[in-house]
Amino acid sequence: MTRHVTVVPASTKAGRETIRRLLVDDSKPTVRGIYRDPAKAPTEFTSHPNFEVATGDVGTPGKLDFAGTDAVFYIPPPTYDDGTPQAVWAERSAGNVKNALQGSPNVKRLLLFSAIGANHDKGVGILCLNHISEKALEHAVPDVRVIRPGYFYTELLSQLQWPEGETPVLNTWISPAEHQIPMVSLEDIAEACAHNLLSEGANPKSPYIFNMFGPRFYSALDLKAAIEEATGHQVELQTADRDELPGYFAGLGIPAQHAQELVDMLLAGLPGGTIVQDFNYGENTVTGQVELVDGVRDFLKKRTGASWAQ
Ligand SMILES: NC(=O)c1ccc[n+]([C@@H]2O[C@H](COP(=O)([O-])OP(=O)(O)OC[C@H]3O[C@@H](n4cnc5c(N)ncnc54)[C@H](OP(=O)(O)O)[C@@H]3O)[C@@H](O)[C@H]2O)c1
Structure with a gap:
């Protein structure tokens, strides 16, 4: 049974939610969170007896401490530094993780956070980060698992504007408004990640790659309907034209060159794009439980500001 898990970088959205889930697991694993700035570790973690905070930067060689850990959860963070191409950053950071793993024979399992579409080596924009990380790390330890989630509910809802007393407006890149894509809650992601970090026995197939989607695919119209159902307010939907995305x-x-990588990723998920062929519930898909409307309720509850406390 896995007793010690290291999460790097712990400040990522998937890292944070998975740590939260690991710390309430009945098997009581010890969790090490690696932060560039350890002061960013939240008190809810640092006050937990089974949590250790460590300092480390995936961009710097020799700075990742995997001593004494059984399983590592790596979430490749994107770079938005002007001048560093995403592919160069991906090779460098995955190389640093690989060297740290190979210097720590105690690590038997790696869970790599990836993304739907990371199987493609071109035409996916910023997801080259995930494609390159998968290739660099697929044989780094005996048991490698790769999770390829769909688009986070929270990311799609972050463009909801609701000035007090006015109609809520949702800006979205999903166009046409009926186009359905795989979305998923961070709660379901954390559940699947915790399971894959803690489950007993090595997976006979390594690397084991699976998609992680919510209970169904949703469109921009479904987002609007879910917000209306959760709040009881009519929502105005504004879909961006393709040529408006760089401005978004x-x-x-975000510096222009990285903005273009993000635009290319979004276009890859729109009709005619490279990733659309991967929008299928197949044999290697884990299906989450949290419906979009419940994801909206959770998002609104956590969002600060009086106008969100509906
Ligand atoms: N967002 C989505 O909808 C989505 C969907 C599927 C897959 N993914 C994948 O999830 C991963 C994370 O993407 P995200 O955009 O959502 O980012 P994110 O989880 O918000 O993580 C970014 C954080 O990583 C930390 N970080 C950055 N560089 C670091 C470094 N050199 N060393 C250590 N920590 C570093 C930073 O935290 P500090 O500033 O606190 O250090 C930064 O805030 C990507 O691989 C992405 O493809 C995302």
Whole structure:
């Protein structure tokens, strides 16, 4: 049975949710969270007797401590540094993780966080990060598992604007509004990740690769309907045209070259895009339980600000 799990980087969304899930598991594993800045470890973790905080940066060689751990959960973080191509960053960071794994023979299992579409070596924009990480790490330890989730509910809902007293507006890149894509809750992701980190026995197939989707595919119209059902308010839906997408990311302060990588990833999931052929519930798909409307309720509950406390 896995007794000690290391999560790197622990400040990622998938890392944070999985640590939360691991710390309530009946098997009581010890969890090490690796942060660039350990002060960012939340008190709910640092106050837990089974949690250890460590300092480390996947971009720096020799800075990852996997001593005494049985299983490592690696979530490749994207870089938005101007000048570093995503592919160069992906090779460098995965190489640092691989060297740390190979210097720690105690690590028997690696769970690699990837993304739907990471099987393609081109035409997927920023997901080259995940494709390259998969290739670099597929044989790094005896038991490698790769989770390829769909789009996070929280990410798609983050563009919901609701000024007090006005109609809520949802901006979305999903166009046409009827186009359905695989979405999933972080709760379901954390459940699947915890299971794959803690389950007994090595998987006979390594690397073992699986998709992780919510209970069904959803469209922009489904997002609108779910928000309306959860809040009782009519929502205005604004779908971005393809040529408006670069501006969408520039507005978030992301450098132009990385904004283009993000745009290319989004286009890959729209009709005619590279990833659409992968939108299938197949034999290697884990199906989550959390419906979109419940994901919306959870999102609104966690979002700060009085106007969100519906
Ligand atoms: N978002 C989605 O919908 C989605 C869906 C499927 C798959 N994914 C995959 O999930 C992964 C994470 O993507 P994300 O955009 O959602 O990011 P994220 O989880 O928000 O993680 C980004 C965080 O990683 C940490 N980090 C960055 N560089 C680091 C470094 N060199 N060393 C250690 N920590 C570092 C930073 O935290 P600090 O600043 O606190 O250090 C940063 O805030 C990607 O591989 C992506 O393809 C995402």
